[in-house]
Amino acid sequence: MSNYSSSSSDYSYSFSTRDAAYGSDRVIVSQTEVNQMLHTLRGHRVNTLTELRRIEKVLISINVSDYSAPMTDAWNYYVSSNNFFSELRGLTREYPFSADILENAKWRVYNDPNSSKSWNFVWLLLTKIKNDQMIPEYAAKAACQPAMWGGATPDSVNAAQLASVLSREWTKAVDLMLRHWTTMPLTDNYR
Numbered sequence: 001m002s003n004y005s006s007s008s009s010d011y012s013y014s015f016s017t018r019d020a021a022y023g024s025d026r027v028i029v030s031q032t033e034v035n036q037m038l039h040t041l042r043g044h045r046v047n048t049l050t051e052l053r054r055i056e057k058v059l060i061s062i063n064v065s066d067y068s069a070p071m072t073d074a075w076n077y078y079v080s081s082n083n084f085f086s087e088l089r090g091l092t093r094e095y096p097f098s099a100d101i102l103e104n105a106k107w108r109v110y111n112d113p114n115s116s117k118s119w120n121f122v123w124l125l126l127t128k129i130k131n132d133q134m135i136p137e138y139a140a141k142a143a144c145q146p147a148m149w150g151g152a153t154p155d156s157v158n159a160a161q162l163a164s165v166l167s168r169e170w171t172k173a174v175d176l177m178l179r180h181w182t183t184m185p186l187t188d189n190y191r
Helices: 031-042 049-080 083-091 099-110 113-117 121-131 134-143 156-178
Strands: none
Touching: 031 049, 049 083, 049 121, 083 099, 083 156, 099 121, 099 134, 121 134, 121 156, 134 156
């Protein structure tokens, strides 16, 4: 039996109190609720982007410097446990997202000195994929592979058509995931 839960009721918190002095975006939570969220993050009980973002929004509204380490660990675990890749694949069922793109994006993020400006590994990966325009390159490579054509070598026209379809599908998934952030999760944005 898995220790992970996909049910938000297993780790849901009610946040209805708003702080009028700080505007409607600042949520007031009790220390008990914060402790529950931290326990959930540290126990890796959250395994979806939506739930991680929900907790992240609350914690960064309180104090990003106090909570960046547990958030960093949770986002890193989300990627290393393949939950992130599984969600990408779930969004691209017709043309499954390329594992090669994700591995190359990880390498690029690890080697980018600007990556230290964010605690959010997933956001870093998604923005690296988008900003470095990795999808068209990998879609073209995938479309030329005989495995995509039942072992046959595709002609250039068919390969180009498939590359276009792969690019649209994969770009749509990346863009859909990036919509979870209205503000870049950069440490400087929350000081």
